[in-house]
Amino acid sequence: MTKTESILIIGAGLCGSLLALRLAQLGYTVTLTEKRPDLRQAKLSAGRSINLALSNRGLKGLKMVGLDQEAEELCIPMQGRMLHSKDGTTQLSSYSGRDGEYINSISRTGLNTLLLDKLDTYPNVEIQFNSICTNVDLRQAHASFKHAATHSEYTLQADYIIGTDGAGSVVRKQMEKEKGLLFSHSQEFLTHGYKELTFPPSKEGDFATEKAALHIWPRGENMLIALPNKDKSFTVTLFLAYKGGAFNFENLSTKEKVSDYFKTVYPDAYELMPELTTEFFENPTAPLGTIRCFPWTYGKTLLMGDASHAIVPFYGQGMNASFEDVVEFDKALSEAEFNLDIAFKNFSKHRKPDADAIADLALDNFHEMKSHTAEDIFLQKRKLELQFEKEFPTEYYSKYALVTFREDLPYSTAIRQGRAQDLVIQEMLRKNILKPEMNLREKLNLVREVSQKVEQQQLIFDI
Ligand SMILES: Cc1cc2nc3c(=O)[nH]c(=O)nc-3n(C[C@H](O)[C@H](O)[C@H](O)COP(=O)(O)OP(=O)(O)OC[C@H]3O[C@@H](n4cnc5c(N)ncnc54)[C@H](O)[C@@H]3O)c2cc1C
Numbered sequence: 001m002t003k004t005e006s007i008l009i010i011g012a013g014l015c016g017s018l019l020a021l022r023l024a025q026l027g028y029t030v031t032l033t034e035k036r037p038d039l040r041q042a043k044l045s046a047g048r049s050i051n052l053a054l055s056n057r058g059l060k061g062l063k064m065v066g067l068d069q070e071a072e073e074l075c076i077p078m079q080g081r082m083l084h085s086k087d088g089t090t091q092l093s094s095y096s097g098r099d100g101e102y103i104n105s106i107s108r109t110g111l112n113t114l115l116l117d118k119l120d121t122y123p124n125v126e127i128q129f130n131s132i133c134t135n136v137d138l139r140q141a142h143a144s145f146k147h148a149a150t151h152s153e154y155t156l157q158a159d160y161i162i163g164t165d166g167a168g169s170v171v172r173k174q175m176e177k178e179k180g181l182l183f184s185h186s187q188e189f190l191t192h193g194y195k196e197l198t199f200p201p202s203k204e205g206d207f208a209t210e211k212a213a214l215h216i217w218p219r220g221e222n223m224l225i226a227l228p229n230k231d232k233s234f235t236v237t238l239f240l241a242y243k244g245g246a247f248n249f250e251n252l253s254t255k256e257k258v259s260d261y262f263k264t265v266y267p268d269a270y271e272l273m274p275e276l277t278t279e280f281f282e283n284p285t286a287p288l289g290t291i292r293c294f295p296w297t298y299g300k301t302l303l304m305g306d307a308s309h310a311i312v313p314f315y316g317q318g319m320n321a322s323f324e325d326v327v328e329f330d331k332a333l334s335e336a337e338f339n340l341d342i343a344f345k346n347f348s349k350h351r352k353p354d355a356d357a358i359a360d361l362a363l364d365n366f367h368e369m370k371s372h373t374a375e376d377i378f379l380q381k382r383k384l385e386l387q388f389e390k391e392f393p394t395e396y397y398s399k400y401a402l403v404t405f406r407e408d409l410p411y412s413t414a415i416r417q418g419r420a421q422d423l424v425i426q427e428m429l430r431k432n433i434l435k436p437e438m439n440l441r442e443k444l445n446l447v448r449e450v451s452q453k454v455e456q457q458q459l460i461f462d463i
Contacts, residue, residue: 003028012127014111014112014115015307016032016034019164026338028124033133035132037129055405057323064327074230075105076105097390098401130149133145185291186293192241193240194285195237247261290363294352305325309358311362313362315403332347357414384425396444402417402418420452420454
């Protein structure tokens with residue numbers, strides 16, 4: 001399995017660590033550099049998406065390196081969305097009508113630690129922490145670094161470089177500067193930012209609310225969500241506009257205003273947050289955006305993960321997509337008989353439409369989660385889809401299931417099929433076309449028939 005090439009990976013986050021592990025298993029000589037200290041020794045700064053939803057596509061990546069079972073031990077399964085209305089009533093909406101389809105809450109640090117610990121067992125991997133990449137020669141596979149503690153400057157030479165340095169990628173910025181590359185790139189921010197808060201365990205030492213669910217407080221323009229942690233706390237994320245509307249990050253400027261806002265808008269959540277006002281002012285407010293760019297490769301360099309396609313977090317797919325990148329890159333490598341130049345090009349070309357699809361889906365879900373989840377037509381659609389999935393488990397997959405549980409389908413197929421179904425079911429419900437006297441099989445047949453026609457139309461428009 002030993003390969004002669006050396007690969008320098010910049011960024012030891014989730015994508016870079018999984019990629020380093022796979023390349024080490026394939027026999028490459030890997031150097032993995034990370035600007036932060038080793039997270040196994042340093043405390044992660046508060047407020048940086050402490051936990052994440054891990055689902056099938058991410059698990060497929062972990063399975064490829066033999067870590068899926070160990071990762072599952074770190075997981076708390078979430079069977080559905082628990083919707084909290086303003087009057088405190090709750091409603092659980094399952095993610096799927098099929099048994100065994102759920103998503104998982106996992107600690108970012110725990111998962112990254114699992115990957116780094118495994119990397120330590122490979123003699124062909126070197127990890128350098130506190131190494132801030134400052135510049136990359138994309139054609140010569142040569143990168144400059146500054147040590148975060150000593151400030152010493154040094155360079156590293158490899159045969160190839162892969163930039164997995166996240167949304168603010170230095171490697172991508174180098175591509176922007178490259179004359180003749182015709183590098184297209186865009187960054188679109190949402191008008192909303194996010195802030196992380198906490199539900200500590202209850203006085204009895206248990207979870208403060210249902211642990212097997214992803215909790216959502218949809219409030220039209222803004223929302224709150226909460227995911228469980230292994231220590232029985234919940235990480236709570238407030239998605240709120242920076243400006244405009246009655247409440248925003250700008251005008252929630254005093255402890256009293258923050259308390260009043262939560263008491264009025266999220267009363268049941270407020271009861272579970274004794275440290276609300278302290279956390280609100282101590283934890284950072286961070287922006288949310290979508291980054292698209294192309295090409296992802298130039299010279300001896302490739303971009304992967306958030307560095308090439310950062311997305312908003314509303315489908316819980318950013319990490320899952322980044323792990324799927326590693327699976328797709330592994331496939332591209334073996335198809336190219338381990339010729340890295342060819343694999344870089346083929347991977348980028350093949351993967352880009354899927355990265356665009358999940359970016360669009362994540363934006364769709366922003367609107368769906370903050371408002372539509374509470375609308376009657378959405379609830380009726382979900383009810384019908386769950387019936388379809390339960391009665392005809394191999395014949396119907398909702399858009400959510402196509403994206404989240406069908407790791408065998410590319411995102412670009414999931415978006416096409418899922419959007420067509422959504423459109424058709426909602427229109428049929430609005431126009432009362434799915435009559436009560438029709439049985440479930442008749443309803444499914446009609447939905448499928450019309451959805452396929454709509455999908456065909458989308459195909460025509462795409463061409
Ligand atoms: C609020 C929020 C919630 C989210 N929830 C989910 C979820 O539920 N499910 C999901 O799948 N995804 C989720 N995501 C997305 C997920 O966090 C990202 O998609 C994922 O972390 C991407 O991994 P990455 O390794 O590409 O980038 P990152 O995790 O950002 O890692 C990049 C690494 O590169 C390092 N680095 C950066 N610059 C340099 C440099 N110059 N030199 C050296 N190292 C450098 C960084 O320190 C970091 O360790 C969420 C994101 C946010 C913001």
